[in-house]
Amino acid sequence: MRITRTGGGRGRRAAALTTTVLTASALLLTGCSSDDGDSDASDSNGNITLKLADFGQFGYKEAGLFEQYHKLHPNITVKEETTAEEQQYYPKFLQQLNSNSGLGDVTGIEVGRIKEIVDTQAGKFADLSKTINVSDWVSWKEKQATAKDGTVIGAGTDIGPMSLCYRKDLFQKAGLPTDREAVAKAISGGWEDYLKLGEQYKAKAPSGTYFMDSASAMYNAVVSSSAQQYYDADGKPVYKDSQAVKQGWDLAAETASKKLSAGLPQFGVPWQTALRKGQIASMVCPAWMAAQISTYSGDAYKGKWDISRAPGTTAANWGGSFLAVPKGGKHVKEATELVKWLTAPEQQAAVFKAVGVFPSNKGAYELASVKSAKLPYFSDAPIGEIYADEAKSIPEAVLGAKDGVIKDTISNQINNMETRGTSPDKAWKAATESVDKALG
Amino acid sequence: MATTTPARGAYTPPPGGTGTASKRHSTWRSRLWRFDDKASPYAYIAPFFLIFGAFGLYPLLYTGWIALHRVEMTGLDQSEWVGFDNFAKILQDSEFWTAVANTFVIGVISTVPQLLVALGLAHLLNYKLRASTFWRTVILTPYATSVATAALVFALVFRADGGLLNWVLHFFGAGNTDWGNGEWTSKIAISVIVIWRWTGYNALIYLAAMQAVPTDLYEAASIDGASRWQQFRKVTIPALRPTILFTIVISTIGSMQLFGEPLLLQGGTLGSVGGSEHQYETLSIYLFNYGWKLGHLGPAAAVAWAMLVLLLLIALINWIVGRIMRKSAA
Numbered sequence: 189m190r191i192t193r194t195g196g197g198r199g200r201r202a203a204a205l206t207t208t209v210l211t212a213s214a215l216l217l218t219g220c221s222s223d224d225g226d227s228d229a230s231d232s233n234g235n236i237t238l239k240l241a242d243f244g245q246f247g248y249k250e251a252g253l254f255e256q257y258h259k260l261h262p263n264i265t266v267k268e269e270t271t272a273e274e275q276q277y278y279p280k281f282l283q284q285l286n287s288n289s290g291l292g293d294v295t296g297i298e299v300g301r302i303k304e305i306v307d308t309q310a311g312k313f314a315d316l317s318k319t320i321n322v323s324d325w326v327s328w329k330e331k332q333a334t335a336k337d338g339t340v341i342g343a344g345t346d347i348g349p350m351s352l353c354y355r356k357d358l359f360q361k362a363g364l365p366t367d368r369e370a371v372a373k374a375i376s377g378g379w380e381d382y383l384k385l386g387e388q389y390k391a392k393a394p395s396g397t398y399f400m401d402s403a404s405a406m407y408n409a410v411v412s413s414s415a416q417q418y419y420d421a422d423g424k425p426v427y428k429d430s431q432a433v434k435q436g437w438d439l440a441a442e443t444a445s446k447k448l449s450a451g452l453p454q455f456g457v458p459w460q461t462a463l464r465k466g467q468i469a470s471m472v473c474p475a476w477m478a479a480q481i482s483t484y485s486g487d488a489y490k491g492k493w494d495i496s497r498a499p500g501t502t503a504a505n506w507g508g509s510f511l512a513v514p515k516g517g518k519h520v521k522e523a524t525e526l527v528k529w530l531t532a533p534e535q536q537a538a539v540f541k542a543v544g545v546f547p548s549n550k551g552a553y554e555l556a557s558v559k560s561a562k563l564p565y566f567s568d569a570p571i572g573e574i575y576a577d578e579a580k581s582i583p584e585a586v587l588g589a590k591d592g593v594i595k596d597t598i599s600n601q602i603n604n605m606e607t608r609g610t611s612p613d614k615a616w617k618a619a620t621e622s623v624d625k626a627l628g
Numbered sequence: 629m630a631t632t633t634p635a636r637g638a639y640t641p642p643p644g645g646t647g648t649a650s651k652r653h654s655t656w657r658s659r660l661w662r663f664d665d666k667a668s669p670y671a672y673i674a675p676f677f678l679i680f681g682a683f684g685l686y687p688l689l690y691t692g693w694i695a696l697h698r699v700e701m702t703g704l705d706q707s708e709w710v711g712f713d714n715f716a717k718i719l720q721d722s723e724f725w726t727a728v729a730n731t732f733v734i735g736v737i738s739t740v741p742q743l744l745v746a747l748g749l750a751h752l753l754n755y756k757l758r759a760s761t762f763w764r765t766v767i768l769t770p771y772a773t774s775v776a777t778a779a780l781v782f783a784l785v786f787r788a789d790g791g792l793l794n795w796v797l798h799f800f801g802a803g804n805t806d807w808g809n810g811e812w813t814s815k816i817a818i819s820v821i822v823i824w825r826w827t828g829y830n831a832l833i834y835l836a837a838m839q840a841v842p843t844d845l846y847e848a849a850s851i852d853g854a855s856r857w858q859q860f861r862k863v864t865i866p867a868l869r870p871t872i873l874f875t876i877v878i879s880t881i882g883s884m885q886l887f888g889e890p891l892l893l894q895g896g897t898l899g900s901v902g903g904s905e906h907q908y909e910t911l912s913i914y915l916f917n918y919g920w921k922l923g924h925l926g927p928a929a930a931v932a933w934a935m936l937v938l939l940l941l942i943a944l945i946n947w948i949v950g951r952i953m954r955k956s957a958a
Contacts, residue, residue: 275897279701279920286704308702456896458789593922596897604904607809618905625721626922628700 234263236519238526241269241292243277245479246345246509247543253535257526264522274298275596285309288516293523297342297510300592302332305342305512307423307589310335314513314520316343320528328584329548333510342510343531344548346539348474349578350409350504352382353481356567357492358469362392368496368569375499379410379439382499386448389469398450401468403443403606404599405454409472410436411595412585413504418595419588425627427594428620437598441612444605451606453599460484472498474506475546475575482565495569503578505585508548546575553579593626694929701923714930718918724931726906727914728938730815734890734910735883738819743875746827747868750834751860764835767828775888778825783808783893786817808894814908821889826882830875837871838864866957873950880942884935887912911935 240248246268248254254266269292271277278301284290297305305313316322317340322330325344333342352375356366364385365371375381386399393399400406411417414432419425427433443449450468452459462468463484471477473495481493498504511530513523529535533551537558540547544563552558553576561572588594601619604610610618695714697707718724753763770778785792788806797805807813841864849859865872890908891899900917902909909917911931919928 273896275900275921279923282701282923286701304702308700453898456898457787461789600897600901600904608905610905621722625723625918625924628698628922628924 235265236263236522237265237267238294238519238523239267239269239292240294240296240511240526241271241277241281242296242509242511243271243274243298245476245543245545246270246296247539247545248530251535251538251542253530253538257529260529264526266526278592285312285514288312291514291516293513293517293519294527295512295514296345297512298592299332299505299508299510299587300595302342302510303419303587303591304589306333306335310337310339310341312515313339313341314515314524315339316341316513316524316527319524320531324533324551325548326550326579326582328505328582329508331584332587333512342512343527345509345511345531346476346507346536346545347548347579347582348476348505348507349546349575349582350412350472350474350498350506351574351578352470352496352498353473353477353493353566354470354496355466355468355489355492356494358394358397358466359389361394362389362469364389366494368494371494372497376497376501378500379406379435382406383439383442383446383448386443387446390446390448393469396465397467397469398462399448399469400443401450401459401462401471402452402454402603403440403449404602405472406443406449407436407440407602408506408595408599409498409504410439411504412506413498413500413502413583415583415585417585417588418591419586421586423588425588425590425594427623433598437602437612437616440602441605441615444602444609444612449606451603453603455480466492472504472506474504475540475571476507476544478563478566478571479544482563490565491567493565494567495563495571495574497574497578501581502583503581505582508545544571546579590626594623597622597626691929691932694925695933697926699925699929701920701925704925710926714926715934718927718930718934723906723909724914724934727902727909727911730902730906730908731884731886731910734815734818734822734886734908735880737815738822739876739879739883741819742823742827743830743872743879745823746830746875747834747872749827749831750838751864753831753835754838764832767831769828770825771829773825775825776892778821779889779892782817782821782824782889783895786893808898808903809907811905811907814893814903818886818889818893818908821893822883822886826879830879833871833875834868837868841867869953869957873946877943877946880946881939884939884942885912886910887916891916911938 249268254268258265271280277296278298281291281295281297317334317338320340320343322334322340322343326347329344329347330340333344334340352371354371359366359371365374374385389399411430411432414435416426416430417432418427418430444451450462452462463481464486466485466489471481473481478495482490485493511527513520513527517523531549533547533549533555536547536549536552537555539545540552540558540561547553547558553572558572558576561570562568563571598619601610601615601622604618605612605615694707696709696711698710698714699707749767753760753767757763786807788794788804788808791807793807794802794804805813807817845863845867846859849863854862887910890902890910890913893899893908894903898904900913900921902913902917911934915928915931915935918931919925
């Protein structure tokens with residue numbers, strides 16, 4: 189189609205063309221530029237804002253530590269950016285590391301990921317061993333965050349020594365021991381004893397209740413209480429031949445076939461509902477789980493829960509995190525100072541008091557607020573004592589890069605055995621296929 | 629505002645000006661005019677193609693490059709040539725084929741009822757109705773809802789424990805169904821979300837096409853004694869054939885990309901693997917899980933290309949069916 193021009197059209201057209209080209213290139217440019225947000229903001233008075241990116245519940249806000257830090261350092265404001273689920277947090281965190289944009293000045297790293305970060309990304313983090321006395325932490329915690337060249341990239345926040353949480357009232361109705369010492373004694377022989385207790389429970393169980401919440405949680409406890417888990421010391425995945433995995437899997441399969449569990453994946457809505465309705469009689473219980481139980485069970489079950497030592501002689505560690513300082517940040521020095529302060533004994537003790545996550549700093553165990561801590565919700569169980577005791581018997585576990593994914597995948601298949609009646613062979617085959625895919 | 633429309637027609641040189649200088653000037657000018665005439669349309673469409681090149685074509689080609697390499701989320705700066713290994717890997721993975729099957733099954737059980745219902749709705753809306761604009765707006769509202777909102781609301785409806793649907797069904801004596809966990813129930817649940825969101829949109833497209841059907845056709849048909857139903861079948865449907873083909877193509881593309889609904893039906897870890905036995909894992913979920921959860925970008929990129937190939941195959945089938953239909957109609 190041909191169009192006749194009129195006089196003034198040209199100028200306008202040229203202008204229009206210029207505008208579109210400019211807009212287009214502006215779009216292109218903004219699309220490529222990195223947007224660091226306001227985390228690096230620093231005004232003329234030297235006031236800075238540090239962004240702390242974490243997940244789940246680190247408990248700093250609950251313990252009022254950010255305000256306290258601001259009082260100590262009036263020019264520093266800490267802004268916490270929390271992602272509820274770690275599984276959502278981690279991929280985003282990796283992307284930010286890769287593009288070096290949007291990262292926090294301080295970033296949380298979960299224990300299931302620390303090995304991967306240490307192996308593949310260590311160069312992107314500041315070495316904390318120069319400012320922080322890393323030997324203050326329980327020894328295995330320090331090793332987990334140490335890279336090949338000896339730099340320490342993460343400061344230990346909490347650890348998850350595992351005990352057993354149980355409902356005294358339900359245990360009594362089912363004719364099981366209720367005293368925490370008596371329960372600990374009944375299961376001292378190991379996880380087989382725990383399942384035997386489960387069978388006893390099931391025989392006289394109050395209707396609508398289950399002995400445990402999920403077999404995958406128990407599986408995880410079994411694996412986590414062993415030194416060798418999914419990888420060998422050379423970093424090779426050996427989960428198929430691992431004794432701990434086999435033992436955990438067999439116990440889980442037994443639980444599923446005897447229907448001793450409710451088959452609810454932990455932390456999901458149905459799991460929360462079951463707690464609220466008081467349907468769960470026992471649960472493997474890392475230190476931080478106590479807070480979850482009291483939150484979801486609510487006031488109705490206050491004083492009905494109790495805590496005893498976990499089955500067996502070696503304790504498991506489940507969870508616990510690290511705080512790391514990415515090198516690319518603008519306030520590495522201030523961020524490192526913040527990390528040092530947050531992971532010091534007094535602050536870890538404050539967090540323990542506020543949300544119940546257990547200190548990784550040995551210094552905190554000697555503080556009165558930890559040592560003599562009791563949980564009213566759990567019939568005044570002496571948690572400070574129990575968990576500090578458990579922490580001593582946690583083996584020095586060999587971590588692997590994909591521990592988290594392997595655990596999740598196997599847990600998923602255990603759940604299929606529980607809820608769908610999938611045969612152990614079929615479930616194991618599906619699990620290994622998925623795990624091998626994840627390993628790449 | 630009054631606008632002046634330029635007269636259409638070929639450019640005619642202004643009268644007068646027979647001198648050589650002015651003649652040379654006028655040839656130069658007319659060349660420039662001609663160049664402008666030929667080139668400016670390209671300049672007008674250039675912004676789209678520039679943006680498409682940057683945000684469409686480049687990612688497409690880059691995805692192809694990644695598909696032939698080993699690239700890990702933990703080290704994006706390192707890559708290793710592996711040829712077609714990634715494609716071999718996904719083609720040998722039973723989960724991939726599960727995802728293909730799921731995508732097709734969910735695609736069919738969501739698209740077919742959706743388009744049929746849309747056609748019916750459009751037919752009803754085409755009658756003279758009180759407050760017709762109101763009804764037309766109402767049926768479009770689900771389309772204006774974001775996937776996340778819709779999926780979250782439906783996740784509550786389909787919840788096993790205390791879900792709305794189970795509550796309604798228990799009046800009819802049905803037991804508790806764990807919709808998200810079942811092989812078929814989960815697919816049905818997802819289809820319901822898709823149908824709910826897209827039926828109104830398709831109905832409006834059909835309605836627009838129906839209103840373009842000349843009324844004298846209906847008059848002639850009714851004079852010949854055709855009933856409403858016969859008019860619908862013999863006049864409306866044939867007139868709508870190109871529109872129907874269009875909606876089928878669009879819905880097919882949409883169902884190939886189905887992602888938000890399955891991701892959020894159960895949510896969390898289960899959502900990102902498409903259910904505990906991958907019972908509702910679509911290709912997009914499979915891609916997402918491979919790339920973002922497991923961190924292997926090579927196979928994930930290969931899945932993206934496999935999806936493109938599948939779409940082209942479907943387009944080809946569509947085209948052939950369309951041709952056959954046109955021929956048989958002629």
